[in-house]
Amino acid sequence: MHGPILTALLYNAALLLAMVLVFELASSRYRLDASRGTQMLTGGVLGLISIGVMMAPFDFAPGIVFDTRSVILAMSGLFFGALPTIVAAAIAAAYRFALGGGGAWTGVFVIVAAGAIGYAWRLRCSGSLAEVRGRELYALGLAVHLTMLALMMTLPTGAGPGVIAAIGLPVMFVHPLATATLGMLLANRLRRDRSERELQRSEALYRSLVDSLPQNIFRYDREGRLTFANRVFQQTIGRSEAELMGISVYSLAPPDLAQHYRSIDAEVLASGEPVSLTGTHPSTRTGELVHVEIVKSPIRAPDGTIEGIQCAVTDVTERREAEARVHRLAYYDTLTGLPNRSLLTDRLAQNLAAQRRAPSVEALMLLNIDRFKIVNDARGYRAGDALLKAFAERLQDLLRSGDTLARMIGDEFAILLPDVSGRADRASRRALTVAEKIHAELRRPLLIDGEEFAVSASIGITLFPDENGEDSPEAVLRRADTALHRAKAGTDQTAFFDTVMGESATQSFRVERDLRHALAHDELCLHLQSLIHPERGTIGAEVLVRWKHPVFGLLYPNAFVPIAEESTLIVELGSWVLTEACALIAVEARAGRELRLSVNISPRQFRQRDFVPRLKTLLAESGAAPRQLTLEITEGLFLHEIDEITARMNELAALGVRFSIDDFGTGYSSLAYLKRLPIHELKIDKSFIQDAPDDPNDAALVETILSVARHLQLDVVAEGVETEEQAAFLSRRASVIHQGYLYDRPEAAERWLERWRQV
Structure with missing residues (x-):
């Protein structure tokens, strides 16, 4: 008798799995932990499936039938929770009671017990049901169906032992396996639900992040058809994402750039490596030229193949303009537009470095407007600024394209004469010639706001590099400044730095250095008059x-105070x-x-x-x-x-x-x-x-x-x-x-x- 019973039960189990598969396909759009209404609907469907399997039972005796409703109710309790299980159990119990027969109440007890055991198993599980293992599900099937066999003892007229003897072995063979199989299907569904939710969260997060970025970010397939566009890109193009999807990304670029971008994309698709580039092109909406930085990255499918390209375009126009402003403020004088001291020092350093590779002799000139302070005090700062600008323009007209005219500070200017000559005597004559041209040109009055200003300049000149071929921008500037101070002893004068002047500068440096030491080592004293x-x-x-110098004895203020006042x-x-x-x-x-x-x-x-x-x-x-x-x-x-x-x-x-x-x-x-x-x-x-x-x-x-x-x-x-x-x-x-x-x-x-x- 076991053969027919086993065949019937296997048929019933197959029917159960087929019906559950239909339910799986039909309910794939709903999550298992959905709203209360959806849970009740799910319970109703589960109850109908239970009725379906009860409509093709194995009839053991009149009024005593066997089917796989216990499997359904156990899985409902485990995976769907209390509410769907109660609904399903109520429907299944009502139908079984309606069938009548001596085993009606026993059938109802089995329905209730299966759901309860499944729900108890749910409460017992500490981890996610999506991770439940097959052996745990099989154990649940054993527990449910051992309970079902025990409930056979409630059959009337003492039929229980005979029923257990007849169907016990086939039931315990088929039903736990059906329970484990159905449980694995539902666990897989949970895992898929979880993956879908994580994917949705990831996509929402990605969309939120990409939409919050200031860059234009868009994706397109290997043929260039747009598949994604963030909010900034939509605003830049002036179209919605729906309007952009599917159109060729190359149609949005100027014709001369479209082919260039095609070749870049081909490189990205071939190499599989990101490519960064910069460019300038007209804005799609305004037509104004904008500076952009572009990063093109390959988009890979799960199997590793490249299915498209993601492009991030950053408008760096404002940043470039700000950098240019910062550079100009750092290296150019705001009043005259000339290079400032920093830029002159930088160019001086470059020339010194070049001289080490290819020896030459060059000249640096420092100029100071004579009696500029008188004009500034008498006419005010506005007239003084106008005079400085006119003076700079007059000098600029006298110089060659390779010469550097810089404003150092106040009314002091510098002229760098690069690559003057390979010989010091020729370099000196060339520098003197330029100085004389400046003196002569300044004899023509400067015209400022319709008023003529007669000005002259004092000029200090030094050659570089020094005799040892080792020099620094600071040393060159120091020598030129020493020469300028000598020239300012008169007006409209030019002075060269020479050895005597150098020795005087060295002596001043030593005095300054020793005076710092004196302040720190109690070498000064007070005298009173x-x-x-x-x-x-x-x-x-x-x-x-007074200074009690350890070498030169008692020094009076005129020996060190003027030097101290310069620093x-x-x-x-x-x-x-x-x-x-x-x-x-x-x-x-x-x-x-x-x-x-x-x-x-x-x-x-x-x-x-x-x-x-x-x-x-x-x-x-x-x-x-x-x-x-x-x-x-x-x-x-x-x-x-x-x-x-x-x-x-x-x-x-x-x-x-x-x-x-x-x-x-x-x-x-x-x-x-x-x-x-x-x-x-x-x-x-x-x-x-x-x-x-x-x-x-x-x-x-x-x-x-x-x-x-x-x-x-x-x-x-x-x-x-x-x-x-x-x-x-x-x-x-x-x-x-x-x-x-x-x-x-x-x-x-x-x-x-x-x-x-x-x-």
């Missing part, structure tokens, strides 16, 4: 710096002097003595942004009283940024710091700034004092200064008082503070203070 009031006697002193070293030197002076004031104050000191401050030091806060900190930390400190400044400080200078002076004057105008009358003298600035004192330069008793002109100048001071209620200090006649001349005219060799010479601060304390 008395300030004498005719009635009150010594009222203070001027602070003077930032003057700021360090001035800070040291201020610090020492405040320390002296504080020491005497603690002893109950008020010491008034005058300290010279260079314009460069005063213009430092942190000068005022640093001086405030110094006064606070040292304990020096601000009213005991006088800062001696020169009139050159007032030539630039007068508003800023005024604000700084007022801030210090509010603390009690006094200001004295040193060498008054020798520089930019103006009654306007005397009224505007917090000035407390004028110092008459010794050049006026020396001949004042005998020279009517000097006497008149001194009397004028004294009159101004009296009306503005300013103190007056006379420098360089060396004779009784000079002292008497001053005393007859005003109450003037005297300073000079008549009273004492500058001496070391310790000795001066010792003598002062005794007085």
Whole structure:
């Protein structure tokens, strides 16, 4: 009897699998974890499939039938969950009950038990059902159908043992296999659902990313037919993606470029490697020329074959324009449009490198407009800028195409004469010829806004490379600058750098280097010279710096201060002097003595942004009283940024710091700034004092200064008082503070203070 039973069960199982396959194909558009309505619909379909298999059962006895409904309900519980299984079980149970017979209730129990066991198995699974294994499904089939055989004992009239004996072996052979087979199909469906969702997410993410990029990104097949276009590309072309799909990408390019792009694409398809290129072509929408960067990459199918090309086109027009602007700002002067110092230095370095390969002698010229500052001060910056532009245009007309004219800074220009000659004498003559042409051409006035300006220039020339053939741009510029300073001793002059000038420059460099060492190793010291009031006697002193040089002995300021003023070293030197002076004031104050000191401050030091806060900190930390400190400044400080200078002076004057105008009358003298600035004192330069008793002109100048001071209620200090006649001349005219060799010479601060304390 087992043969017919087995055949019937195999037929039923085949029917089950065929019906499930039909369900799989029909429901392929729905996910297994869809909405509640879809789940109920799925349960209904599963119930109908259960009815279908029950319509072709194996009839064991009247009212007792066997089929594969248990397989369906178990798989429903495992893969579809509670709601579809309840719906399917209800439909299947109703149909089985409607069939009637002695095994109706047992059939219902089997339906319910199969669904429940399948759902319990679902809850037991810790991982994804898509990864369930065949042996686990087979075990589920065994559990369900052993339970089904056990439920046969509920058949009426004691038919259970006979039924189990008759069908037990075929059932346990066919149904677990059918369960495992059906389970594998459904697990495969889950895996496919998961893959489809991941693919959809990937495609959505790719689309989102590609649409958010600023590049034009599109794909096309091997024939050039568009298959994808991002939002930027659609906007660039002016068509929607639907309009673009299928058209030839080459039809969107200008005809002369289309063939070029075809050849590039052929290379990509043949090599399988990406290709990058740049180009300039008219915009599809506006017709304006745009700069683009293009990357073409092959698109590979899963089997590795190339099925098309992805192209990313970036409009770099703005970036190129910005780079050009940055380059121009970095290497060109904004006023004249000429190369600036950076570009000149770069070209100088290139020429020096070329000279190492092919020896030659070339020339560098530095030019400075004579008395340019007078024009700038008298006519304003706008006229000064116009003069600089006209001067540059005049020079440019004199030069060859290979020469470089550059604006260095302010009114200083440079001319690089490349490949002048292989011999120094010829190179010198050529450079001198150019210099003379410049002098001659500048004798014609420059016309600016209808007004003629007569200008001349000082020119410094150096040849390079040096005698050793080893040179650097910095060294060449330094030599040319040295020559320029020599030329500026007059006006409309040209000077060459020579050995003597070179030795002088070397000496200055050594002084600067040694002075830095002196500041760091306590080689400087203070000297003081008395300030004498005719009635009150010594009222203070001027602070003077000396250098205790380890080789040359005691050096006076004229040996090193001018060199320091050409660099930032003057700021360090001035800070040291201020610090020492405040320390002296504080020491005497603690002893109950008020010491008034005058300290010279260079314009460069005063213009430092942190000068005022640093001086405030110094006064606070040292304990020096601000009213005991006088800062001696020169009139050159007032030539630039007068508003800023005024604000700084007022801030210090509010603390009690006094200001004295040193060498008054020798520089930019103006009654306007005397009224505007917090000035407390004028110092008459010794050049006026020396001949004042005998020279009517000097006497008149001194009397004028004294009159101004009296009306503005300013103190007056006379420098360089060396004779009784000079002292008497001053005393007859005003109450003037005297300073000079008549009273004492500058001496070391310790000795001066010792003598002062005794007085």
